[in-house]
Amino acid sequence: MGAAPGLLTxxxxxxxxxxxxxxxxxxxxxxxVAGDWPSGAAIPPETELxxxxxxxxxxxxxxxxxLVSDGLLERVHGRGTFVTRGLAQASMLRFFRFGPADxxxxxxxxxxxxxxxxxxxxxxxxxxxxxRLGLADGARVLRVRRMRLIDGRPVLLETLWLPLPLFExxxxxxxxxxxxxxxxxxxxxxxxTIVRAADExxxxxxxxxxxxxxxxxxxxxAVRVEREAFDLAGRCVELRTxxxxxxxxxxxxxxx
Amino acid sequence: MGAAPGLLTxxxxxxxxxxxxxxxxxxxxxxxVAGDWPSGAAIPPETELxxxxxxxxxxxxxxxxxLVSDGLLERVHGRGTFVTRGLAQASMLRFFRFGPADxxxxxxxxxxxxxxxxxxxxxxxxxxxxxRLGLADGARVLRVRRMRLIDGRPVLLETLWLPLPLFExxxxxxxxxxxxxxxxxxxxxxxxTIVRAADExxxxxxxxxxxxxxxxxxxxxAVRVEREAFDLAGRCVELRTxxxxxxxxxxxxxxx
DNA sequence: AAGTGGTCTAGACCACTCT
DNA sequence: GAGTGGTCTAGACCACTTG
Numbered sequence: 028m029g030a031a032p033g034l035l036t037x038x039x040x041x042x043x044x045x046x047x048x049x050x051x052x053x054x055x056x057x058x059x060v061a062g063d064w065p066s067g068a069a070i071p072p073e074t075e076l077x078x079x080x081x082x083x084x085x086x087x088x089x090x091x092x093x094l095v096s097d098g099l100l101e102r103v104h105g106r107g108t109f110v111t112r113g114l115a116q117a118s119m120l121r122f123f124r125f126g127p128a129d130x131x132x133x134x135x136x137x138x139x140x141x142x143x144x145x146x147x148x149x150x151x152x153x154x155x156x157x158x159r160l161g162l163a164d165g166a167r168v169l170r171v172r173r174m175r176l177i178d179g180r181p182v183l184l185e186t187l188w189l190p191l192p193l194f195e196x197x198x199x200x201x202x203x204x205x206x207x208x209x210x211x212x213x214x215x216x217x218x219x220t221i222v223r224a225a226d227e228x229x230x231x232x233x234x235x236x237x238x239x240x241x242x243x244x245x246x247x248x249a250v251r252v253e254r255e256a257f258d259l260a261g262r263c264v265e266l267r268t269x270x271x272x273x274x275x276x277x278x279x280x281x282x283x
Numbered sequence: 284m285g286a287a288p289g290l291l292t293x294x295x296x297x298x299x300x301x302x303x304x305x306x307x308x309x310x311x312x313x314x315x316v317a318g319d320w321p322s323g324a325a326i327p328p329e330t331e332l333x334x335x336x337x338x339x340x341x342x343x344x345x346x347x348x349x350l351v352s353d354g355l356l357e358r359v360h361g362r363g364t365f366v367t368r369g370l371a372q373a374s375m376l377r378f379f380r381f382g383p384a385d386x387x388x389x390x391x392x393x394x395x396x397x398x399x400x401x402x403x404x405x406x407x408x409x410x411x412x413x414x415r416l417g418l419a420d421g422a423r424v425l426r427v428r429r430m431r432l433i434d435g436r437p438v439l440l441e442t443l444w445l446p447l448p449l450f451e452x453x454x455x456x457x458x459x460x461x462x463x464x465x466x467x468x469x470x471x472x473x474x475x476t477i478v479r480a481a482d483e484x485x486x487x488x489x490x491x492x493x494x495x496x497x498x499x500x501x502x503x504x505a506v507r508v509e510r511e512a513f514d515l516a517g518r519c520v521e522l523r524t525x526x527x528x529x530x531x532x533x534x535x536x537x538x539x
Numbered sequence: 540a541a542g543t544g545g546t547c548t549a550g551a552c553c554a555c556t557c558t
Numbered sequence: 559g560a561g562t563g564g565t566c567t568a569g570a571c572c573a574c575t576t577g
Contacts, residue, residue, distance in 0.1 A: 105574030224538040230529040273486040282480040361555030
């Protein structure tokens with residue numbers, strides 16, 4: 028049923044009820060996920076893609092647009108279409124304003140805080156963590172604790188959980204060799220591209236040790252950020268919990 | 284220079300350096316803002332718009348798409364294209380989870396909290412407020428204080444400032460006649476459509492009176508939400524400050 | 540000048556909604 | 559079945575970037 032309508036089914040998709048551009052987008056998404064089109068590189072020009080796929084230019088463009096709005100591709104007028112290098116500035120400083128009472132949002136002006144790795148070792152994922160990472164119960168993950176500092180002053184405490192076959196290179200990396208920005212480091216050392224993240228914010232209080240580490244009084248009010256970060260394939264590949272002084276918390280949310 | 288290239292300049296736009304679809308989008312935006320195409324109503328079909336404007340169908344569709352992503356229009360396959368009725372669910376409950384330890388996000392399931400107007404009277408806008416509302420210094424605004432309750436329990440305290448010629452109908456409305464949802468009420472009583480809002484979140488502590496009103500201990504930790512809301516024309520027409528128990532605070536932010 | 544993405548045309552046909 | 563938006567075609571030309 029739904030047999031080949033013509034001579035060749037090599038080019039366009041036979042899928043029923045699915046727009047041709049959606050089928051194309053899916054096919055090209057696979058090539059990106061597989062690394063066939065590597066991160067940061069240009070993909071073939073629109074005209075060539077359209078010709079290869081046997082569709083009109085407009086149809087190919089619609090497929091590309093879908094991948095752009097999914098954050099997998101970036102178009103640059105006159106230069107080409109590129110596979111995303113992933114998030115660079117998903118900084119937790121989106122949620123906090125440290126330093127001398129900042130002026131209104133000036134991203135880019137804010138310096139990247141220094142990172143100090145406190146501990147990192149393989150552990151068993153909890154049931155909940157395994158579920159969120161899409162792993163088997165009790166799977167091995169790398170647990171990382173780090174502190175983030177601005178001008179030498181501790182401002183954030185973080186704990187991360189990273190699936191372990193995937194992030195093996197980091198399990199053996201000396202704490203002093205870790206970069207301040209993790210996502211570009213994931214990309215370089217583990218071939219993991221972070222495309223999307225979801226942050227869940229809540230309020231709590233610091234315990235004695237946490238407060239001491241951040242130079243605050245015990246029971247100081249704190250904001251907790253629980254992050255899930257996703258790769259090109261849409262898999263959750265990082266869990267992270269960040270703690271910071273609630274009095275430095277400031278965040279702008281747009282509706283619509 | 285750059286004079287009319289043909290016989291008639293009645294239809295397409297002569298603007299240089301601006302895409303034709305952008306010009307059309309601007310023209311149609313004006314009709315929406317002016318109320319020429321009223322809120323909630325269907326606009327003429329694409330084919331008619333394209334014919335009127337003297338452009339190809341694809342060009343008209345691109346202009347409409349721009350207005351859709353700006354939140355001014357909504358398309359419904361098979362039915363038509365409609366001017367937005369504005370935000371209905373910009374509820375502050377996006378930021379708080381009250382009641383019996385809610386399950387993961389189930390919007391729509393959360394009930395609309397009841398609204399009790401505590402006070403409303405015309406005042407002079409502060410310099411800062413006037414600036415943000417785009418008004419002259421010391422302009423008249425309606426200041427409204429209200430409490431929001433869930434199952435009769437006070438959970439949020441709000442203060443609003445509304446520009447006064449515009450919101451005059453509310454200045455004389457009996458406190459008991461106010462609706463629980465403000466934005467549909469703005470639309471009905473003042474012909475103001477709220478399309479977009481920006482919320483600035485920060486952390487603080489409740490003073491004695493505020494804590495008493497919310498049934499919390501003095502100095503209880505609080506989250507403060509400072510909102511600016513915008514109408515179809517992109518003008519800021521509402522300032523609002525909301526206070527709630529920080530321990531009920533929970534918010535999910537997506538990156539990219 | 541060559542190569543890329545962006546805009547635009549003038550059609551055709553399909554999918555959905557309502558009466 | 560009539561009317562709407564959604565998809566698709568096969569071209570053309572424009573705007574931007576780079577050698």
